[in-house]
Amino acid sequence: xxxxxxIDDEPAIRRILREILEHEQYQVDDAASAxxxxxxVKENEYNAILxxxxxxxxxxxxxxxxxxxxxxxxxxxxxxxxxxxxxVEAIKKGAFDYIAKPPELNRLLITLRNxxxxxxxxxETKVLKKAVSRQYxxxxxxxxMMEIHDMIEKVAPTHARVLIEGENGTxxxxxxxxxxxxxxxxxxxxxxxxxxxxxxxxIESQLFGHEKGSFTSAIKLxxxxxxxxxxxxxxxxxxxxxxxSAQAKVLRALQENKITRVGGESEINVNVRIIAATNKNxxxxxxxxxxxxxxxxxxxxxxxxxxxxxxxxxxxxELVRYFVENISxxxxxxxxAFTQDAIEELQKYRWTGNIRELHNVIERLxxxxxxxxxxxxxxxxxxxxxx
Numbered sequence: 001x002x003x004x005x006x007i008d009d010e011p012a013i014r015r016i017l018r019e020i021l022e023h024e025q026y027q028v029d030d031a032a033s034a035x036x037x038x039x040x041v042k043e044n045e046y047n048a049i050l051x052x053x054x055x056x057x058x059x060x061x062x063x064x065x066x067x068x069x070x071x072x073x074x075x076x077x078x079x080x081x082x083x084x085x086x087x088v089e090a091i092k093k094g095a096f097d098y099i100a101k102p103p104e105l106n107r108l109l110i111t112l113r114n115x116x117x118x119x120x121x122x123x124e125t126k127v128l129k130k131a132v133s134r135q136y137x138x139x140x141x142x143x144x145m146m147e148i149h150d151m152i153e154k155v156a157p158t159h160a161r162v163l164i165e166g167e168n169g170t171x172x173x174x175x176x177x178x179x180x181x182x183x184x185x186x187x188x189x190x191x192x193x194x195x196x197x198x199x200x201x202x203i204e205s206q207l208f209g210h211e212k213g214s215f216t217s218a219i220k221l222x223x224x225x226x227x228x229x230x231x232x233x234x235x236x237x238x239x240x241x242x243x244x245s246a247q248a249k250v251l252r253a254l255q256e257n258k259i260t261r262v263g264g265e266s267e268i269n270v271n272v273r274i275i276a277a278t279n280k281n282x283x284x285x286x287x288x289x290x291x292x293x294x295x296x297x298x299x300x301x302x303x304x305x306x307x308x309x310x311x312x313x314x315x316x317x318e319l320v321r322y323f324v325e326n327i328s329x330x331x332x333x334x335x336x337a338f339t340q341d342a343i344e345e346l347q348k349y350r351w352t353g354n355i356r357e358l359h360n361v362i363e364r365l366x367x368x369x370x371x372x373x374x375x376x377x378x379x380x381x382x383x384x385x386x387x
Contacts, residue, residue: 002116003045006030007037007063008052008078013101017050024109034063038070046073048096048115053079053086061090068094072122074115078103136177139322140315144307148175155302156182161254163299164277166306169356172277173237175304179275180233188232191225195246196238203246205262208253214263226259226270233273239299240280240291251295274299309351309358316347319355323362336366341375349382 004026006017014030021028029044031037035057041049049067053060060077067075077090080101087098096115099108138149155162156179164172173192180190198206205215209224225234236242242250253259254274258267276299285291309316320338328335351357361382369377 001025001027002047002119003027003029004112005037005040005044005046005049005073007034007050007055007060009033009055010052013052020105020108021112034058034060034066037063038066041067041071041073046071047119048112049073049075050112051075051077053077053090061086061093064090064093064095072119074118076111076115136174137322138171138174138178139319140312141318142312142314144312145315148304148306151302151304152178152182155179155304157184159273160301161273161299162275162302162304163282163296164275164304164306166277166279167308167354168279169354170306170308171355172279172306173235175306176233176235176237176275176277180235180273183233183273185232185273189229190233190235191229192235192237193225194237196241200243200246203243204249207246208249208259208261209264210262211264214261218263221261224259224261226253226272227268229270229272231271233275236274236276238278239276240278240282240285244290244292247292247295251292251298254295254298309354313347316358317343319358320346320362323359324366327363327366331366333366334371336369337372339372339374342373342378345375345378346382 004021006014006021006028007030008014008017009032011032014032018028018030029040029046031040034051034055037049037051040046049071051060051063051067055063058066060079064075064077067073074096075094077087077095077098078101079086079098090098096118097111099111138145152175162176162179164175166172176192177190180186193206195203205218205222205224207224207226209222209227210218212218212221236250249259253270253272257270257272259270260267282291282296282300286293286296320343324335324338346358346361353360361378364381365373365377368381
């Protein structure tokens with residue numbers, strides 16, 4: 001049931017609005033002034049707020065400005081003394097809509113339903129963002145991880161390009177996403193390209209797009225990832241596997257902030273932050289002629305090295321708790337407890353597959369074992385994974 005707050009200094013108006021809204025099966029609170037309403041907004045979660053404009057002590061516009069600092073609930077302004085200028089001012093300051101007194105019933109209810117739809121969308125977006133944020137959370141408080149967190153906090157607000165190095169499965173993508181989320185580009189897209197998974201003959205079309213008819217299967221214009229990530233972040237994962245011809249075009253895009261679609265002639269301006277990642281030693285690849293040295297220097301303004309799990313064994317208890325909780329939630333079962341000897345046994349392993357391997361082992365243990373997982377369980381089900 002949606003919860004509505006009605007704010008009006010006239011008792012008769014509050015009573016009428018309460019009767020109408022309760023008849024529509026809404027839960028209604030009311031306040032005789034904006035000063036009285038602000039504590040209610042701080043203490044409760046409202047789905048929408050109806051607020052009079054002309055009130056003593058604090059008027060509706062002043063309430064609107066203060067309320068927007070503490071709630072995302074849509075606020076509908078109501079006034080019998082309003083003008084067009086007042087309505088425009090209210091909308092500019094964040095009001096969802098403006099209704100003149102006395103409110104026409106259908107207009108009021110339609111506006112309120114639209115406001116509640118917006119409120120629902122805001123709530124769903126928050127839940128989704130929280131789930132996504134949790135999915136890409138960086139777990140660990142060991143010294144190496146704290147150094148990475150510190151580096152991210154320093155680098156994220158800047159426009160500096162970042163090269164993330166580390167073995168497969170260490171969590172390089174998580175570092176890239178944290179850099180994006182803490183940047184001033186977080187409102188814009190985060191586009192990920194796995195350079196190792198795209199055939200060399202298609203990588204240029206993937207990155208820069210193509211014009212209709214530029215090659216046999218190009219049946220329509222396609223925007224590339226540089227365009228799609230405009231104003232945001234483009235994450236080039238496994239960049240060490242990118243072809244030399246694509247490297248040359250990426251270098252040009254970084255130098256000029258312009259791209260040209262495959263088969264096209266016109267230049268397209270782009271504003272993209274590049275974050276790259278690799279599990280290869282790019283300096284060795286440069287010596288072998290597989291990677292451009294000039295591109296390397298463009299990408300490596302900041303280098304973040306993500307350590308393998310075997311160098312941060314102190315994080316295993318925290319990682320285990322995190323994985324067990326998430327895996328159990330997904331399976332709809334109670335989370336099993338790991339004994340101390342189970343944790344110690346996990347800390348003995350080399351973890352050549354790093355965090356990804358640990359996740360798979362924990363998932364296997366949660367599926368195959370009971371409510372308590374001990375060292376014998378770990379030796380039984382995890383040992384075959386160790387080289």
